[in-house]
Amino acid sequence: MKKLLVLLLLAVVGYSLITAMMGVKFGENRLGDPQDEKTVSAYYLNNTTQKLSVSNVITAIVVNYRGLDTLGEVSVLFLASLGLGSILYRKHKEGEEEVAILKPSSQLLQAGSKLIFPAILMLGAYVFIHGHLTPGGGFQGGAIIATGFLLMMMAYQDYRVSHSVLVWVESLAGITFAGIGMWGLLLGNTFLENFLPIGTLNNLFSGGIIPIIYIAVGFKVAAELTGVLDTLLNIKDKH
Amino acid sequence: MDLDYNQIMSIGVYGSAIGLILIGLYAVLIKKHLTKIVIGLSIIDAGIHLLFIAIGYIKGGTAPIFSPAGEKIVANGGVMVDPVPQALVLTAIVIGFAVTAVALSLVIRLYRHHQTARIDQIKSLKW
């Protein structure tokens, strides 16, 4: 009975979505002529290189045009790592024997991880430092670094990322982001407004505050995701 | 019936996006295991993200990156795909991960408390 109702609902949803998508032609150019800037996207494509000197338009949108979204997004991750700690928190009881949830890994994985780990960190750092020039940026780089730490946690059972280092990195990166935003406000402009010289296109030092913010985001995301993984991996089974 | 490129692409991409949304919805509504429900939620999210990127795609467009190569394409009259959906999906993916992590931590806590992760076994979850 319930199944029938659900299938009916799915049919209704599917039908309305399909009819809705009939009106949206695939691959059609909806931006209009970039020159008359009828849509927001056309404006971005047209002006990013001159006004911000950033080659990756997506980075410009994420960090500057819609910077408030990114600030919110970073705080969502921050909240998730905080909430995870609060949800899974429990008092430590006396005489509790704890067993890690991961099984010991093979020698091969251990040796390999040690070798690959620095390379992953480098890749992650590269991705977020060049966020304004090439695909990638703070979120991608941060996630890559977090996978590096994950590899180490899986290879070595007793591998621990120092909690206080994570807190410091996370807080300082967050303060950098919000602080740069506030600095723009204090200079008499608006929140998150660019106040640095924008440099020349396709240089590493270009884009004003965008690379700085994206690097801060990279550190913050890396710390937050590592913190989430650390909290989850250290839930202990009692034996 | 002969289908042209656009029709094939729209069936392939829109079809898989809507399919993902419906399959995920089915899992959320029918399945009884908490982890399965969370899997359903992440499948719905995946479908919506795919739909959004598909809406921003322009046939023959390049990625919206003004690297020297990209600039050359634009200078020769090429178009770039819509960058806004990509930026928004970037945000949505990260938010989706955060929600998934919180959901799964709740699943772990419920399992510890009730020794089960099935909705029909946990009395206060029924409604």
Place this chain on the structure above:
Amino acid sequence: MMFEAIVIIILAVILLAAAVYAVMQKDLLYAVIATGVISLILSVFFFIMQAPDVALTEAAIGIALTTIVFIITIRNTSRREDEVPMDHEPDRNENDN
């Protein structure tokens, strides 16, 4: 051009098959791996549709991190959807608080 379309159709079929498998499979570990496959194909889709940034994000977060978080959860809870005990699961006699 046509080649791209064929690739998309093949990927779409695999994608939907993986989604159905993820929903129907009773062993949650396999279901989670199937969601990883969904993310992988999604990431290829994003790449084909000229969204390299999103493809990178989906690859790092969707394939690696989400999957691992699911696997950790399954290790801490039950592995089978119908909760028939598996022989290698540790016994649990804890009560919370």
Place this chain on the structure above:
Amino acid sequence: MVVSPVHFIAVPLLAAFLIPLLAKVSKELVRIVPGLVIGYLSVVSVILMTQVVNTGQPIIEVIGGWSPPFGINLVFSAFTGFLVSLMTFMAFLIWIYSYRFKKIDDAPAQKYFILFMMLVTGSTGIVLTGDIFNLFVFMEITAIAAYSLTAFYRDRDGAEAAFKYLLIGSFASALMLLAIVLLYSQVGTLNMAEIAQRIHTVPQGMKITIFTLFVVGLGIEAEMFPLNGWAPDAYSQSPGPVGVAFAALVVKAGVYSLVRVVFTMFDIHGAYEFLIIMGAITMVIAEISALKQTNLKRMLAYSSIGQMGFVLIAFGIGTNAAVFGALFLMFNHAVIKGLLFMSGSYLVYNTPSKEIKDMAGIGKKLPMVSFFFALGALAIVGLPPFSGFWSKLYILMAAADASFYYLMGTILIVSIIEIVYYFRVMGRLYFGKPQNDVVLQKPTLGGIFAMGVLATVIIVIGIHPDFVTGFIQSAADTLLDKAGYINNVLQLTNL
């Protein structure tokens, strides 16, 4: 430029990132700083509100130096400013109330206060932002903070309530994201003013699909029937102060966004009637459910849902007088429900079973708390001379003016149901025989202060409603002035 609307978002976030470092200095700072931040924000909201009322012009804050629609903008108008002032004021009182709340001590307090502060930030952000995707992001901030806070206590069914909430909430945000996707495909913009300007170009079928997705997604946050299954559990299983925050902040933000979508963004015929019908169903079903509840907090939660149905009805009538009544009712609901949840929490803590029938005679054990509860109950059912009377009167008058006579009948019948179940509790409190005279938990000083302030507000507004009616009237005018909203936001583009 000393204060600006962006402080509502930047300052709490800066503080939230700073608190983990401050925790290394002193544990007490973790409690104090969120309170200072929220107190600062309520001062800012008062300053900005007077500025807006004096000049008659909304403050449009541009982010990143990109004028709308290219950047995100915040709108602090008489309408949003009124809601933000209300929210920050309530949040500050909740902070005072929970400062020494006994049960928070045994769990990590650091997390509680940061999560609470982010809940406030998310809710004010929803109200302030002028961008639909930004609204989605703030909604997720609010939601994740709310899930974590619901599951905060370990000795209740908090995790169950939180999972239920999370399930429905993620569903809501998925629908909302889908709506944004479809909307973007049609209008190519995310700025609410520009959407409102271009919405008439969208084909009718598509418009209705998008509208339905929005209403269902936002209706979940606004506790609209039948999507309010999360509310009773979340209210009853979360810590006491968090229940207050849900009633005073989260639901208000949900109603705000629903109203913004219906009034400003879309121009669908029949949307108002739809609001009336959904509101009426929500109200009737919730009040009947409230009558059946034996658990005090669940009863309060259903009563809260019922009140939200009432608010939706008033918005659905759509005339200036009705919108005025609806906003007045939102104000009253925040204040009175706040008082009821605050005092109700102490009643519940002194009744181990949490059932209404076991609360007999608490009026003698905890005279202060019971007095506040009774005051709140009298005010919310709409008896003079309390503030609840005026909002009910204004809405009834507006309904009569618009000749919705059957609605007036429904509202009056529902009011009788309300009187029955609130008086039942009060009868228990004052005329029951106490089982013992052990007081399990006395109210803290901060708790009494917060409840006292709210009680004073209820009485003062009840005797002299003119203190707020001016603000509410300009808020109602601003909300109904759709062309003014579009102009004010988009005129910046041409500068």
